[in-house]
Amino acid sequence: MTWTDEELVARTISGDADSFNQLVLRWERPIYALAYRTIGREEDARDVCQETFLRAFRALPGFRGQAKFSSWLYRIALNLCRDWSRRERRAPVVQAPEGVDLMDLAAAAEPSESIEDLVARKDLTRAVERAMALLPEEQRTAIVLKEYHGLTFQEIADLVGCPLSTVKTRLYQGLTVLRRELAKNTKALL
């Protein structure tokens, strides 16, 4: 039987630890992806992911269900990412070492993918990573939540605590910067 997040939360609070395991299995990848795209470092993203679930587990008895569990989890993760950025006092570096990046891409590549396609995809991935790293934190967060996690404008506004119109403005400005940077990259390749 598939339980909803809210049902699993209730069961966890009543003492069923296995229900929390199911929540972890359901959400560990999205939370890791959010952390990676926000802070851009694999190891740190893993730490943030781990810490997110640890904090959620501790704070679960206080979870009243005003927001969706996923939104609550995202908020914990984003706060941890923000703490990380402040602590490290540096812009996110999304670019992985050259060899590692290519190895991962090559390993993940489907057999039908040609080497030319592989190189093009690798270049595009790097270009996106570089462009995303240039964005201010607020714009990057808005784009990551919208683009990769499919949150509505209102959910993003609730999550980051700003007006709806601000979310849209951040998205527009972020997309405009990305458009400019990606166009530069396309020109450079020609």
Place this chain on the structure above:
Amino acid sequence: MTESSCGYSGDREEALVAHVYNDGDPVAREAFDAHLAQCVRCRDELDALRGVRAQLGQWAPPEAGFAVISPGRQSWWRDVPAWAQVAAALLFLGVSAGIANLDVRYDANGLSVRTGWSKPAAPAPVARSAPSAPGEGTAAPWRADLAALERQLKNELRATQVSAAEGAPAPHAVSASDADLVRRVRALLDVSEKRQQRELALRVAEVLRDVNSQRQADLVKIDRSLGAVQNNLGVEVMKQRQSLNLLYRASQRQ
């Protein structure tokens, strides 16, 4: 409308974002749709933003390659008190030592430790009335403890029988009862010992299975890495080939 001007009455940026993500007020969307039919600038920008989204879709985070260690997964063991964990560890060591026929001696020849299946414990007499000295007849220390426990049980049972009967029972009846008790205790011990042996064998099999699966995983990983290196090499070869082609074409032009 020309490409350089846009007469949209609302917030153009918000409308573009709402349109590109298909999120927002449907009425406002319809109004912007009508505007788009006339405004080349907005159409172009919308296409460009969609193109950006398509490129963003190519960005996937690397595989985490890990599972979050859920706090709930470890709580069952953490809930066990420390003394119980220590007791469990000692029990496991004791059982392991017993099963392995561990024999530790300290005598005039110094400390000696022997283990293994080559020296099975000598069978103890079935109806032994007198306690045996430590190390006599049984090799493992736990056998001596069990014999002492057995003696104590027998004495207590005998005392109970005496007080209940309020009279001296026939000596042969006591002996028969003792022998029966000893038989039963030994049968229980045998069953327990066999169960422990089975459990140990099970644990060993589990460890072997884990080692084997880890080995398989490592082999797969190595295989994938080799494939990746080959791909990497292919990329370099392709680049070299392209460079050579470029040089060749350039030299042809000259």
